[in-house]
Every structure is written in C-alpha cells, then in structure tokens.
Amino acid sequence: MTGVARLSAALWRRAWLRAALTLSPPLAWFLVIYLASLVVMLVTAFWTVNPFTNNLQHQLSLTNFAALFDAPIPAIIARTVLIAALVTITDAVIALPFAYFMARVATPRVRNALFVAVLLPLWASYLARVYAWIVILTQDGTLDWTTQHLGLGSPNIAYTNLAMGIVFCYIWLPFMILPIYGAFERIPDSYFEASADLGARNPRTLRSVVLPLVLPGVVAGSIFTFSLTLGDFITPLLIGSGSGTNLIGNVIYDNIGLANNLPFAAALAVVPIVIMIFYLLGARALGAFEAM
Amino acid sequence: MEGRWTRVVLVLWVLGVLLFLFVPIATIVIFAFDRSNVQSWPIRDFTTHWFTVAWDDPAVRSALWLSLKAGVAATVLALALGSAAAFGVHRFRFFGREAVSLFLVLPIALPGIITGLALRSFFTFGGINLSIVTIIIGHTTFCIVVIYNNVIARLRRTSGSLGEASMDLGAHGLQTFRYVTLPTLATALVSGALLAFALSFDEVIVTTFTAGAQTTLPIWIFGAIRLGQQLPEVNVVVTAVLVLTLIPVALATKLTGGGGVTRSTVRS
Numbered sequence: 123m124t125g126v127a128r129l130s131a132a133l134w135r136r137a138w139l140r141a142a143l144t145l146s147p148p149l150a151w152f153l154v155i156y157l158a159s160l161v162v163m164l165v166t167a168f169w170t171v172n173p174f175t176n177n178l179q180h181q182l183s184l185t186n187f188a189a190l191f192d193a194p195i196p197a198i199i200a201r202t203v204l205i206a207a208l209v210t211i212t213d214a215v216i217a218l219p220f221a222y223f224m225a226r227v228a229t230p231r232v233r234n235a236l237f238v239a240v241l242l243p244l245w246a247s248y249l250a251r252v253y254a255w256i257v258i259l260t261q262d263g264t265l266d267w268t269t270q271h272l273g274l275g276s277p278n279i280a281y282t283n284l285a286m287g288i289v290f291c292y293i294w295l296p297f298m299i300l301p302i303y304g305a306f307e308r309i310p311d312s313y314f315e316a317s318a319d320l321g322a323r324n325p326r327t328l329r330s331v332v333l334p335l336v337l338p339g340v341v342a343g344s345i346f347t348f349s350l351t352l353g354d355f356i357t358p359l360l361i362g363s364g365s366g367t368n369l370i371g372n373v374i375y376d377n378i379g380l381a382n383n384l385p386f387a388a389a390l391a392v393v394p395i396v397i398m399i400f401y402l403l404g405a406r407a408l409g410a411f412e413a414m
Numbered sequence: 415m416e417g418r419w420t421r422v423v424l425v426l427w428v429l430g431v432l433l434f435l436f437v438p439i440a441t442i443v444i445f446a447f448d449r450s451n452v453q454s455w456p457i458r459d460f461t462t463h464w465f466t467v468a469w470d471d472p473a474v475r476s477a478l479w480l481s482l483k484a485g486v487a488a489t490v491l492a493l494a495l496g497s498a499a500a501f502g503v504h505r506f507r508f509f510g511r512e513a514v515s516l517f518l519v520l521p522i523a524l525p526g527i528i529t530g531l532a533l534r535s536f537f538t539f540g541g542i543n544l545s546i547v548t549i550i551i552g553h554t555t556f557c558i559v560v561i562y563n564n565v566i567a568r569l570r571r572t573s574g575s576l577g578e579a580s581m582d583l584g585a586h587g588l589q590t591f592r593y594v595t596l597p598t599l600a601t602a603l604v605s606g607a608l609l610a611f612a613l614s615f616d617e618v619i620v621t622t623f624t625a626g627a628q629t630t631l632p633i634w635i636f637g638a639i640r641l642g643q644q645l646p647e648v649n650v651v652v653t654a655v656l657v658l659t660l661i662p663v664a665l666a667t668k669l670t671g672g673g674g675v676t677r678s679t680v681r682s
Contacts, residue, residue, distance in 0.1 A: 130587030137506065145502035148495040148558065152517060156529075156555050159536035163528075166535045178538070216434075219427045227424060236428070238667065243435045245609075245663040247616045249635050250652040254438035256639065257445055257453065264441055264455045292438065295431075324417075345523075353525020356618060360639055371527050378531070378623065384538060391531050398524065 167388035176382060186389035194368070199393055202370045205283065206351035209290040210344045213298040216291070217343065218336070221299050225306035237303075244296035252357055255289045256280070259361070281363035289357050294350055298343035305339025306332075341410035348401060352394040370394055439656065446653040453645060468650040477634040484546060484630060485614040488553035492610050495554070496561025497603065504569040515566075521556040529556060530623030537624070544626030552624035553617060557610035564606030564670065565599060572598050605669040608662035616659045631655060 168182045189195070224236045243251065258264050259280040266276045279285050309332065317327040355371030362368070370393060377387035405411070449459035468474050496518075503514050521529045533552050537544060576598065580590040618632035625633060631651065638648045 126588055127586040141502060141506040141508060144498045145506070145508075148499035148502070148518075148562075149514075151495055151555070151558070155536070155551060156521060156532070159532035160528075162539045163532040163535040166539070216431060219424055220431045223424045223428050227421065239432060239435065241667060242660060242663065243439065245612055245659055246439060247632075247652065247655040247659045249616065249618055249632050249639075250442055250656045251438060253635070253639055253648065253652055254442040257441055258438060262454055267455045292434065295435070324420075349523070349525055353527040354619075355527060356636065360636075371525070374527055374531060375622070378534065384535060387531060388535055391528055394525055395528060 163388045163391065166385050167392055169385045171383050171385060178384065186386045187392075189386060190389060190393070194365070195373070195390070198368050198373055199370060201283070201368070202352060202394075203397065205287055205290065205369070206348045209287055209294065209351050210298075210347045212287070212291050213295050213347050214302075214340050214344065216295060217298040217302050218340070221302035221306050221339075224299075224303050240296045240299050240303075244300075248293060249356070251293050252289055252360055255285070255292065256360060259285050259288075281361065281367070283362075283367050285361045286357055286367060286369075289361050290347075290351050290354070293357075294347040297346035297350070298340075301342035302336060302339040305336045305342075309335050338409040341405045341408045345401065345405055345410065349394075349398050352397060442649065442656065443653050446649040448646065448649065451646060453649075464646045464650045468647045468654075471647060473629070474631075474634060474647065474651060477629045477631045480546065480549075480628055481615055481631040484549045484553055485611045487550045488557050488614045489607050489610045491550070491554040492557035492561050493603065493607055496558040496606065496610075497565045497599075499558065500562050500565035500569060504566055515562075518559045518562050522559055526556075526617075526619035527623075530620040533620070534623040544624060544628075546628055548624045548626075549621055549628060549630065552620045553614040556617075556620060557614055560610045560613060561603075561606040564602045564609070568599055568602035601669040605666035608666040608669075612659045612662040612666075616655060 166178075167186055168184070170179045170181070170183055170185055171177070172179050190199075220236075224233055228236060256263075260266075261276070261278070261280065263280070266278075269275060269277055279288075313331055313335075314327060317331045322330065353371050354369070355375040358367055358369040358372040359375070362372070370390060374387045374390050377383045377390070444457065445453060446464065447460045447462065448457045449461040449463065450457070499514065499518060503511060530552065533548070533555070536542075537548055542548065576594050577590055580594045581587075585593065616632060618630075618636055621630055621633060622636075629637070632655070635648060635651055635655070638644050
C-alpha cells in the first residue's frame with residue numbers, strides 16, 4: 123500500500139477522526155471569530171468610554187443601558203419598530219397576490235420567468251437599488267417629472283420617513299415573495315377541490331383553507347423584512363433627513379464614527395437582538411421555520 | 415378556481431409588481447449614459463464618457479481592486495470552510511448537529527449591523543488593526559453559509575452508494591474524493607462560489623465596520639452618494655456593480671436550476 127492509501131484507510135476506520143478533521147476548521151472559525159465577537163460585543167456594552175482620554179474603561183457598569191431610556195433613544199426605537207412592522211405588512215400585501223399567481227395561475231414557463239424576475243433584484247447590488255430611489259424621489263427626479271406631466275403636482279417625499287418606507291419595501295420585497303410562493307406551491311390541488319365539494323365559495327376557501335396554510339410562509343418572509351429593517355443604516359443615512367428619520371441602525375453607526383462610543387453602540391445593538399429573539403420564538407410557534 | 419375578472423386583476427397586479435421591481439434598476443442604468451453633469455430628467459444627451467472617467471479615476475480603480483481581492487480571498491476561504499462543514503454535517507451524527515445549520519446562518523439572519531459591530535468590538539478588544547485582512551474575515555464569516563447551503567443541498571440529493579461503489583472497486587478515500595465526490599459536487603461548488611463572490615463584492619454594512627482606512631467599491635459608492643459628489647461617476651460605477659453582481663447570479667441559477675439561490679434557504 124502506498125502512503126496515501128494507508129493514510130486514507132486509517133482514516134476510514136476511525137470515523138471520529140474524520141469527523142473531527144472535517145468539522146473542526148469551520149466550527150473553530152465560528153467559535154473563535156464569530157461567537158467570540160458576539161460575546162465581546164455584549165461585554166463591551168457594559169464598559170464605558172473615558173471622556174478625557176477616549177479610551178475604553180474595562181469596568182462593568184449599566185450606564186449604557188440606562189442611557190437607552192434617555193430621549194431621543196426610546197422614540198428612535200419605537201420609530202424603527204413601527205417602520206419595520208409597516209414595511210413587513212406592506213410587503214406581505216404586495217407579495218400575496220403575486221406569489222399566488224406564480225404558484226397557481228402561471229404556466230410553468232411564465233413561473234420560471236417570474237422566479238428569475240424575483241431572484242435578480244434580490245441579488246442585484248443593494249447600494250445600486252437604494253441609490254436608484256434617490257434618483258427617482260429627489261426634487262426634479264423622475265417621479266416629479268412623471269407626476270407633473272400627469273398634472274398631479276410634485277409629491278416631494280424625498281428624505282422623509284415615507285421615502286424610507288418605500289425603499290425598504292422595495293429592497294426586501296423578494297425576501298417576502300419567495301417563502302410565500304413556496305407555501306402556495308405546497309398546497310395540494312385536492313384541497314381546493316375538497317373545499318369546493320363541501321360547498322365553500324372562493325372567498326370562503328381563501329379564508330378558511332388557503333390563508334392558514336400560507337401564513338407560515340408569510341411569517342418566514344417577515345423574519346427577513348423585519349430583521350433587515352431593524353438593522354439597516356444605509357437607507358436612513360441616504361434617504362432620511364437626520365434627526366426626524368433616525369433609526370436604530372444609523373444611531374449605532376454614528377456612535378462608531380463621529381461620537382466614537384463603541385460601548386453605547388454595543389448596548390443599542392442589544393435592542394434589535396432581543397426583539398429578534400422574541401420575533402423568532404413567535405415565528406417558530408407559527409411554523410415559519412418549516413416554510414423557509 | 416378564479417373567475418375571469420379575478421384573473422385580469424391578478425395579471426395587472428403581477429405586471430405592477432414587475433414594474434416596481436425593475437423600473438428603479440432601469441432608471442439607474444439609463445442615467446449612467448447621461449451626458450449632463452447635473453442629473454435631470456428627461457435626459458437630453460447620451461454618452462459613454464463617464465465610463466471612461468470612472469475607469470481612469472485612481473480612487474475607483476483602487477477600490478475595485480480591493481473589492482476583487484477581498485471577494486476572491488473570502489470566496490476561497492468560505493469554499494473550504496463551508497464545504498467542510500457541509501461534509502461533516504452530512505456524513506456524521508454527533509451532538510449538536512442540528513444546531514450547526516442554524517449557527518452558520520446567523521451572520522446573515524441577524525441584521526448585518528450586528529455582525530459588523532460584533533467583529534468591530536472583537537478587533538478593538540484584541541488590538542487588531544483594521545485592514546484588508548479584517549475585511550476578508552468579515553466577508554468569509556457571512557459567505558460560509560452560502561457555500562454550505564449549496565453543497566449540503568447537493569449532498570442530500572446524491573446517493574451515498576456512489577462512494578461505496580468506488581471503494582468496492584478498490585479506490586482509496588482520496589481517489590474516491592477526486593473521481594466521484596468532486597465531480598458530483600462540481601456545479602454546486604461553482605455556483606456557491608459565484609454567489610459568495612457576488613455577496614462579498616456588493617457588501618457594505620459589515621464592511622463599514624471591518625474596514626479601516628481601506629475603501630472597497632461599495633464603500634466608495636456609499637461615501638460619494640453621501641457627499642453628493644461625482645454623481646455621474648456614481649451612476650456608472652453603480653451600474654457596473656449591478657452587472658458584476660448579476661452575471662455570477664445568472665450563471666449560478668443556470669448551474670443549479672435556482673435551487674441554491676434563494677438566499678433564505680435555511681433548510682434546503
């Protein structure tokens with residue numbers, strides 16, 4: 123036997139050794155870098171910055187968490203959650219008929235084309251898609267031009283909370299469509315027939331059969347739309363106007379850059395983490411994990 | 415089950431959503447060819463002038479070069495780590511096996527700002543200077559799951575008897591890997607790598623926290639938009655990034671039939 127063959131035979135007999143050899147590099151990466159980073163971030167949240175030297179003081183204190191209750195932070199958290207919720211609901215309303223058409227009305231060819239049409243924007247450059255809306259919404263942008271030529275005046279919504287909402291709805295929409303499409307596709311045709319045989323008309327079938335089966339898909343999609351909105355700082359910085367449109371994300375960002383307060387940024391980052399933990403627990407109870 | 419009018423409404427709805435999805439992207443591409451210095455609609459003159467300007471801009475060039483280097487390095491690392499994780503989880507039964515998939519998806523399931531800030535805290539704590547290395551570490555961390563999803567989906571669809579047959583015919587482990595396992599996985603690996611590269615090439619949120627003075631292409635774009643300067647160049651660069659992210663995705667979709675490309679596939 124050659125050396126290589128002997129080595130491979132030795133490995134073949136010892137399954138635990140092969141398991142350890144294949145799994146330890148990726149797991150080590152995650153433990154040593156990612157998990158350790160999360161832990162360090164959580165610990166940093168309990169530290170403070172020395173106001174004179176700007177150095178981190180490694181003494182545990184609850185100062186940063188207390189500061190979360192000082193104005194304007196609670197209002198910023200409330201605004202972020204409200205926008206995330208509204209964006210999620212809007213995307214679900216836009217996605218439901220679209221996904222229904224994809225899964226149950228379209229011919230296979232049209233369905234494939236629509237699938238690609240949803241996938242491409244999902245992967246297309248995120249910054250490009252945010253920037254596109256600046257060009258559209260800005261004064262004398264393409265939207266202004268269109269509404270003026272239709273005699274509707276200028277909407278003037280650039281740099282508002284509404285503009286941020288529109289951009290969020292736009293960039294996260296594919297994340298909502300795909301799981302809902304999957305949920306519609308998994309409903310057997312016979313369910314529709316059975317419902318009709320039992321005398322239900324279309325609205326009743328929709329309400330009592332289709333919606334309950336699609337709900338896990340909606341919740342699965344909402345995990346992405348909600349979580350991504352909670353943490354985004356690019357859109358509020360580019361489409362927002364400052365204090366009136368601050369979200370959790372750009373306040374964290376400001377504390378890394380200008381304010382140079384890493385501990386406070388870490389404490390504020392705990393807010394979306396806690397919200398997402400509760401959200402994920404709720405989503406699991408609604409069966410969303412099976413629908414992803 | 416739907417009547418004629420329902421169908422008409424549905425078709426109109428779908429067309430509306432398609433317009434919503436593609437009009438912004440088309441707008442950006444059109445503006446890249448605008449001759450004017452000041453953006454205004456409608457466009458009066460078309461030109462490819464700004465493509466030359468952007469290409470000759472040393473800041474854009476070095477940003478592009480850094481993005482390419484970071485993207486390739488992160489893809490290679492993620493390829494090794496992600497496929498090792500997929501092999502391990504697929505082949506072996508061990509304590510905590512179910513948790514591995516959930517764990518690997520965390521960097522993209524949690525908001526990017528969390529991953530970014532966590533890494534930043536870690537580097538600050540460890541006294542590690544921000545550089546291209548820290549950018550690559552960040553990108554690798556969220557790219558691993560893309561490779562993992564693609565490879566494990568393929569492993570689950572391929573029968574284990576292929577490997578056993580190869581062993582029965584006298585091939586040792588490495589030969590089996592080289593002549594049986596690798597060919598069945600090839601398209602999954604290539605499509606995973608393309609997607610990981612596309613993800614890395616366009617990433618801005620984690621990168622903001624893990625880059626020091628270095629400027630990747632998305633960071634250059636972000637800064638230029640914020641300052642409102644060089645917007646004709648931004649139009650061009652953004653269009654180029656759009657195309658550069660879409661080519662790998664289109665290829666990956668062709669290779670896997672769309673299966674691994676949904677980004678949200680926690681358990682595919």
